[in-house]
Amino acid sequence: MPHPIERAQPRLEFIPQRFNLLVYYAVKALLPVLRRFRLRPWLPAGIAQIETVNVEKLVNLYQEFQNGKIRFLMAFRHAEVDDPLSMMYLLSKAVPRVARQENISLQYPAHSYFLYDRGMTLWAGEWLGWMLSGLGGLSIYRGKRLDRVGLRTARDLFANGKLPISVAPEGGTNGHSEIVSALEPGVPQLGFWCAEDLAKANRSESVLIVPIAIQYFYINPSWKKLNSLLSKLEADSGLSVQPIGESIEREKLFSERILRLGEHVLSQMEKFSDRFYHQPPSTNSNQDIDTRLQAILNKGLQAAEQYFNLESEGTVIERCRRIESAGWEDIYRGDLPDFNSLSPLHRGLADWIAEEASLRMLHMRLAESFVAVTENYVKEKPTFERFAETSLILFDLISRIKGDKNPARPRLGWRKTRVTIGEPISVTERFSNYQKNRVGARQAVDDLKRDLQTALEKMI
The missing domain is CATH 3.40.1130.10 (Glycerol-3-phosphate (1)-acyltransferase)
Incomplete structure (x- = not known):
């Protein structure tokens, strides 16, 4: 976790x-x-x-x-x-x-x-x-x-x-x-x-x-390293691994592979949020990926906002900043100047609320990471750079959910x-x-x- x-x-x-x-x-x-x-x-x-x-x-x-x-x-x-x-x-x-x-x-x-x-x-x-x-x-x-x-x-x-x-x-x-x-x-x-x-x-x-x-x-783009990264992400997310050999349609195949992975991860996140966020479903699988992504980010932010009693107003970034502010106030306690004088009971309560706030803030961290992600980024210009950037963002998401602490991003070439x-x-x-x-x-x-x-x- x-x-x-x-x-x-x-x-x-x-x-x-x-x-x-x-x-x-x-x-x-x-x-x-x-x-x-x-x-x-x-x-x-x-x-x-x-x-x-x-x-x-x-x-x-x-x-x-x-x-x-x-x-x-x-x-x-x-x-x-x-x-x-x-x-x-x-x-x-x-x-x-x-x-x-x-x-x-x-x-x-x-x-x-x-x-x-x-x-x-x-x-x-x-x-x-x-x-x-x-x-x-x-x-x-x-x-x-x-x-x-x-x-x-x-x-x-x-x-x-x-x-x-x-x-x-x-x-x-x-x-x-x-x-x-x-x-x-x-x-x-x-x-x-x-x-x-x-x-x-x-x-x-x-x-x-x-x-x-x-x-x-x-x-010198390393398609081999990108292929290895995607294979790992596919395995981690429960998809069948689709290795790609040499092909004149390499860009097209990688584009389809990344979109398939993104669609799968998104659908899993939708199922998770529909079951555990206790909010009504806001999208369906017939909508485009960008619409569904924004909906899932909105639901994640709302889960944090409801806990911190915040309004769901403004842009995604503005909402992230408000959540971060509220979370840090519960974790980094300016109202408790001397931690050494706290009784075990009060220290335990302070730790409890800090851990709770930290978990709620993870919703915001995911939204913050995906605020610029769009399906068209890969489709409009299927280059190695865009493939790499999108794959590394997916790597960050899956690593966070897996609970990897400060994971080292794979390097895909100089x-x-x-x-x-x-x-x-x-x-x-x-x-x-x-x-x-x-x-x-x-x-x-x-x-x-x-x-x-x-x-x-x-x-x-």
Whole structure:
């Protein structure tokens, strides 16, 4: 079964950025190893190449930033957990190289502050918080209704920090190189806060948001490894294994195989939810997979929302955030400052509610993982990359249900990353609309979020 958190925990404290040159240069030196092997050197199939596009735009922005003319935020696509390594390469390797080629003098390191989810340290360990802090990262308590300390710190760094700032506007990974999830409002809001702070201080810098696309490609796709992965998933899900040999219709056969697996897993989840969620069936097998998938995600979220007494309102991501907030409040107890003074009875009750909340949150984790999944992703463009991404998402789902703790994703071959710098979007030019009134401010944030989404999608 899935592994819940079994013990109540103290409140998660904010981890500030403490940029340290020794940490920075150590990670920079290890970057070639990290991007190839990450933390599992026995799986040598990571990122072999990183291609950068339009880096001269970023070099010019750094020059203007260092000359006190602009403040800027880099809004990067967040498809995979490897994205920060690609960003580190962009700033520490590509930017200095292009600056030398263009005879542009920059102050080094050309780095940035960045935001990361406070929950990352829960599965990776406290050492990760120390390292990310030393690299200039500050934690955001994503599961909190309003992380005032984190947001206030990020706002101050954007307006006054010695470095630019980087944020993933999607808020989390979606596993798809070619689908941009719906953006959260945090990046546009940070942009307008920065413009507001500069205006109050009578400063003349312009505020910009720079869209950055990150996309992955397999250099030599290993159809044999993909076949092995699908065979394992078929066996784990109770399907007959369908090995595929050499065929001129290979893409068609793999597409049909993945859709068959997805259909089977979906039907099993539907049967499970119809029997145990105590909700009326909302779909039938005649509907398309996308409709049925959204229905099962909705039922899973409702199962969690009913427990936490939450309204089923907003987008899937908004609902996931509310569930996460409610769950973390039951697990990381700010109302219990001294756990050592608790009686065994009170400690037992705290642990009970923490484990219950953790189990309920698993519904949200599954929905969060599948928010961008669509049947057409494989059908419209049957490429190895899309097959691999969809298969790995199914691997994550089945692993969670099996109860595998932190399963190591199979590696399907060496990959190349392409990092593309887009045209900067001026926040300053939109600031007058933001200043009008509350309605104008909300509309300005929504418009900027829409334009940023469009910019990221156009770079795919």
